[in-house]
Amino acid sequence: MSQLGEIQQAILNDDLGAVASLDVPETYRGVTVHKDEADMFEGLESRDKDPRKSLHVDEVPVPELGPGEALVAVMASAINYNTVWTSIFEPVSTFKFLERYGRLSPLSKRHDLPYHVVGSDLSGVVLRTGPGVHNWKPGDEVVAHCLNVELEGPDGHNDTMLDSEQRIWGFETNFGGLAEIALVKSNQLMPKPDHLTWEEAASPGLVNSTAYRQLVSRNGADMKQGDVVLIWGASGGLGSYATQYALNGGAIPVCVVSSPEKAEICRKLxxxxIIDRNAEGYKFWKDENNxxxxxxxxxxxxxxELTGGEDPDIVFEHPGRETFGASVYAARKGGTIVTCASTSGYMHQYDNRYLWMNLKRIVGSHFANYRESWEANRLIAKGxxxxxLSKTYALEDTGQAALDVHRNAHQGKVGVLALAPEEGLGVRNHELREKHIDGINAFRNV
Incomplete structure (x- = not known):
């Protein structure tokens, strides 16, 4: 049996104490993009770029473990839109990020390689920790959030998202989670929710933390009870968490979706x-420019009509160009448009009269700091x-999983198995799971 096979078997047999005594292999399988293929889609429209052509499963060397870092045996991971961007080399090739990071220090030079192991989510087991790590040990079952931060400058010590060397792991750094082994900083680690399977536990990380900061945190919209919250893509990977946070926090979500099936998911939550934008036939753009x-x-x-005459206190924005003009208009006087992405385009246009004359504000929100991520994971752990999670693929089929997300042919989150040989493994607290099984399965079989 291979070294990685021995590690896998120990985890599957719940012999986590043995992990520290097992040798770490020299290589592992990871999902990669290749630097020499960065121009492979040149001349194609975004929609025609196929992640199945650019995402590879390669055998790659295990990276050197540095101070404050951990190697994790990855049981499962998930697809985020940043993996789609990486796979189609938009808006820029991520190798530019790796080159910049590589210039920071001799240790960060490890990340500047002709291949990029991608992925910004994981659940798994700690294999090894580097010097200076004391909160985590080999055998710990963990999930990881995707904030990679150096914290040597002053700006990050109030909010780590403002650190001058803040990056998204697996997107702006190498050795990401769509792999059998991943390299993370120890302050990315959080306890795995024990009532979830490996693939369920892997799926919330990026989007759950992002939605928490964007909607709940004082760094975002600072939502309060009774707020009317307009949520674009309310059944999607990000919007589905915003919908849950609005409901859990006593707010009133107005869910914008694109089909009856997605509307039904929101009702399940x-x-x-609910507004089905396709059924209503909204066309916010007359042409490309107007x-x-x-x-x-x-x-x-x-x-x-839906709210009894109230406009949204908060607009939860992430589509960007397609919807931003409508979002600025729709927010109530003194309301907040909080934005974290631009999946339909980065160059936003809106009528500034509706912003300045009605004292609205636009807040930019990007991922989350460690505390926000920890709080978001704690809420998952408490049920x-x-x-x-709606569907799970094998590591070899990550390209197809990314294509699903690229074409919006998915619901919620799409998972990927790494060392977990099948779905349904890793549950420790069956009583809590049974209590919340309908919520856990809300996106499956839709």
């Missing part, structure tokens, strides 16, 4: 106010927020 304010007005009217 407990939402009642938006249609009358459609903003029609959209705002629909929201008020107050649930994973939104």
């Amino acid at each position: 407990g939402a009642e106010l 938006q249609d304010p009358k459609e903003w007005q029609r959209f705002g009217k629909k929201i008020r 107050l927020i649930h994973p939104t």
Whole structure:
């Protein structure tokens, strides 16, 4: 049996104490993009770029373990939109990130390679820890959030997301989670929720923490009870957590979706106010350069019909270009548009009169700091927020999983198995799981 096979068997046999005594292999399988293929999609529209062509499963060397770091045996991971961006080399090739990181220090030079092991989520077991790590030990069952931060400058010591050397692990760094082994900083680690399977536990990390900061944290929209929250893509990987946080926090979500099936998912979560944008036929853009304010007005009217005449206190924005003009218009006077992404385009246009004359504000929000990520994971562990896993692929099929997300042919989150040989493994607290099984399975078989 291979060294990695011995590690896998020890984990599957719940012999976690043996992990520290097992040798770490010299190589492992990871999902990669290749630097010499960064121009492979040149001339194609984004929608025509196929992640199945650019994502490879390669045998790669285990990286050197540095101070404050940990090697993790990855049982499962998940697809995020940043993996799609990496796979289609947009908006820039991630090798530019790795080159920049590689110039920071001799240790960070490890990341500047002709291949990039991708992925910003994982659940697994700690294999080894580097010098200076004392909160974690080999055999610990963990999940990882994706904030990689150096914390040598002053800016990050109030909010680590403001650190001058803040990066997203597996996107702006190498050795990510779509692999059998991953390299993380120890302050990325959090306890694995013990009522979840490996693939369920892996799926919330990035999107759950992002939604928590964006909507709940004082660094984001600082949502309060009774707030009307307009949520774009409310059944998607990010929006589904925003919907749960709104409901869990006593707010009133208005869920925007694109199909009856996605509307039904929101109802399963407990939402009642739902707009099917395709059924309503909204066309916020007349052409490539001009938006249609009358459609903003029609959209705002629909929201008020659902809420009894109230405009949104908060607009949870992530589509970007396609929806941003409507979002700025729709927010109530003094309301907040909080944005964390631009999946439909980065160059936003909106009518500034609706912003300045109505004292609205736009807040930028990016991932989450360690405390916010820990709080978001704690809510998962307590069964107050649930994973939104809908489908799981094998590591070899990561390209297809990324294509699903690229084409929006998925619900919630798409998982990927690494060392876990099948779904359904890793549950420790069966009583808590049974109590919340309907919530855990809300996105499956849709």
